[in-house]
Structure formats: C-alpha cells, structure tokens
Amino acid sequence: MTADPFGLDAVTVDSARARRGVKWSGVEGRLAAWVADMDFPIAPAIRDRLVEVVGNDVGYARWPGIGRSFLPAMFAERMADRFGWTPELDHLVELADVMQGVQLALHHLSEPGDGVIVHMPIYHPFLNSIASMERRLVEVPAQRTDAGWAFDYDELDHRLGAEPACVLLLCHPHNPTGHVFARPELERLAEIVERHDLVVISDEIHAELVHADHGHVPFAALSDEMASRTITVTSSSKAFNLAGLRWAILHAGVARFREALGALPNHYFGAPNVLAVEATGAAWRDGDGWQRAVAARLDANRRLLAQLLEEHLPGVDYVPPDATYLAWLDLRPLGWDGDVHDELRARGVELSPGAQFGTQGEGFARLNFATGPTVLEAVVQAMATPPTSR
Ligand SMILES: Cc1ncc(COP(=O)(O)O)c(C=O)c1O
Secondary structure, three states: OOOOOOOOOOOOHHHHHOOOOHHHHOOOOOEEEOOOOOOOOOOHHHHHHHHHHHOOOOOOOOOOEOOEOOHHHHHHHHHHHHHOOOOOHHHEEEEOOHHHHHHHHHHHHOOOOOEEEEEEOOOHHHHHHHHHOOOEEEEEEEEEEOOEEEEOHHHHHHHHHHOOOOEEEEEOOOOOOOOOOOHHHHHHHHHHHHHOOOEEEEEOOOHHHEOOOOOOOOHHHOOHHHHOOEEEEEOOOOOOOOHHHOOEEEEEOOHHHHHHHHOOOOOOOOOOOHHHHHHHHHHHHHOHHHHHHHHHHHHHHHHHHHHHHHHHOOOOEEOOOOEOOEEEEEOHHHOOOOOHHHHHHHOOEEEEEHHHHOHHHOOEEEEEOOOOHHHHHHHHHHHOOOOOOO
16 A cells, blocks of 8 residues: 555646646636635545446436435434434435525525524625525624634624524534534534524534544534424535535424425425435445545645745734635735735635635635645745736
8 A cells, every 4th residue: 555545645736737627727827725626536436436337327326215315324324423413314305515405494494684693704605695595694703812713602692682583504614714613612502592593504514524633513413402403404525525516415403494395396406416426325335545544634734734834924824724624814914915816816826715705804815725735835835926917
C-alpha cells in the first residue's frame, strides 16, 4: 500500500485544472478555492460501481418501492452506527438535493412574513431562499472569541419574546465558519425551540466531515420532543464529493409536515437518479477507507493553512474549522483598498466572497482547502502576491 493510495496528496494545479466541473472550469485560469467540491479523485469503490452500472443497464431500477430506492434503509443504519440516531424509515423521503428539502420544509412550515432564525454569516442559498420565499430573516450573529466562533443565545431568547419566529434553520455543522454545535449548545437551542414553539430545519450535509476532535449530534437525536419538531435534510454528496449526481434525503419528524407531504401527488418529487443511488450505496458500503484518508488529508490541510497564512499573510484571522474543508478568513487586517473579491481575483485566485454570506461577511472570504497540499500552497502564495490584473 502506498502512502497515498487514493492520490489525495498527489493533486496538483495541473490535475485540478483538468477537472471539468464548475469549480475549475468557470474561473478563467485563476486558482480555484471557492465552491464546495473537493479536488480529490473519486473513491475507487464509487467509480467501479458506476462503471459497472453504466456498462450494464441504466434503465428503470428494481427497487423496494416505486420512486423509493434501497438507500433509506442504509441511511437509517448508517445514522445509528455513526451518530446513535435512529431515523424512522417511513419518515424518510428521497430528493434530488438538500436545498430542495430546505425549501420544501420552509414552504410547508411557514408563511410569507414569518421569522426564520439563522446563524450568521450563512451558506448563501439559505439567504436567497428566505428572501425569495418572503420569510423574515432573524439573525444570530457569530462572535469571534478566543476559543473560536460563538453565538449569544440569551440575546436570541430575549429577542424572540418581542420579535417571534417560527423556524430555526440550522446549518449543522455550520458553513462558512466550520463551527460544530456541541451537545450543551444544542441543548440550549432546544430549550429556546420549545419555549418559543419553533420547528427546526436542520441541514446536516457536512455531518460526516466533522474532524476527529469534535463529534456530531443530529438535532433530531437530542430528545423525543426535538425529534417531533425537526426536519433533517442531508446527503452523501459532501462527504463523498458527489454533488453533480443529485441525491439527498429528508427525515420528516414533524407530523403536520408529513401530512402535507402525504397529500401531494405520487409523482410530485420524481424518482431518484439511478447513478446517484448506486454511487451512494457504493460509498456507504465500501467507501469508508477513502473517506478516512480524505478526513486525514483535510485535517492536515486545516493545520497547513494556518502555517501558510502565518508565513505569507500574517494578520489574516483564521479559526481552523471543527468540521468541513471550508476556511472562513477575515482579510480586513490586510488593509486592501478595494473590494475583497476583486482584490483576490486580481491576484489570480477565486475564493467565495464573504459578503455573499451576509453583511457580517464583508471583508471576509471562504477558502476551500479540499485539495492537494501543493495546490493549497499555490493559492495562499498567490493571495500574498501583488495584484497583476484588475
Ligand atoms: C450547508 C449546505 N447545504 C446544502 C448544500 C448544497 O446541497 P445541494 O446541492 O444538495 O442542494 C451545501 C453545498 O455546499 C451546503 O454547504
């Protein structure tokens, strides 16, 4: 066995540039560290299964139910093994993507004008959904403390008395800060949820990317009361880098939401994609070796990034994330004149502009470090060079 059996460390700028997805092909030659796709080669178990299926038959699949694949049963087992959470099989619905689940839940559990609580800054499609669905954003701002990112729940609790909300939309773990909500913090949130009679939409897409020094507690696993108030939405797509295949799963813990879904016609959601289902099945059956190697590479990269920043861009504030491969960087200390995104582009790099994640993100950028160490080094070095194009 080589030291790098999955070719993770071997990713170079050239090999990454040859990738066809939007991350590298949409950036006009800049170094890409933006959208949340990893640059690593696909897990061999997934590639082999996809090749086998494509070489055999991509017609209608033989599955346990019409429009329902074998994945819900595997998902329930995986959640029990990994997180001690036992989803109810008949509360699971397969979807094409996680944001579809978030919108569906918002649509059925709130009305235009209703307040939706969000930890800010936040994964920007949450903001777009809330705005386009005419819900009211209730912000819980992140505070930078010596220990990392924190949120003031006394203030939230107090505010909800005067400014009611009906949904807590949780990004758990949190994108972009990489904050993991630990059990005591979740229990504090659960108290608030119960006192203010909220429902929770918990997007747990990054749950399997929690670093080893932290643990993931599904919100629905906190108590029976929280289970009955929570819609969980997640996917294999982040942990196994399958975003283009489109498959997600929703657990409808809220009875009135299940009733609303049950009243929809059979074909409302379409059926899952055969290749996405097969890829996820292979990932969950045989992909854990690849995933462990990826976790080790990401852990090394979150530390390497700290060293690189100290060496090339001292002053940039960076809290190594507890989960994910996304680094939330405060670039304001660099004192750049222009808009951060323009400044980065002028240095030949593409990061996600912090302002996308809400006004609190102005002067910040989100850097994706799911790549080989040489690429990460090239990205940080480029950020530290004088601008060459405007
Ligand atoms: C928190 C979060 N939710 C949802 C998504 C997107 O999932 P999907 O493409 O399945 O909608 C992402 C993608 O990065 C994400 O970070």
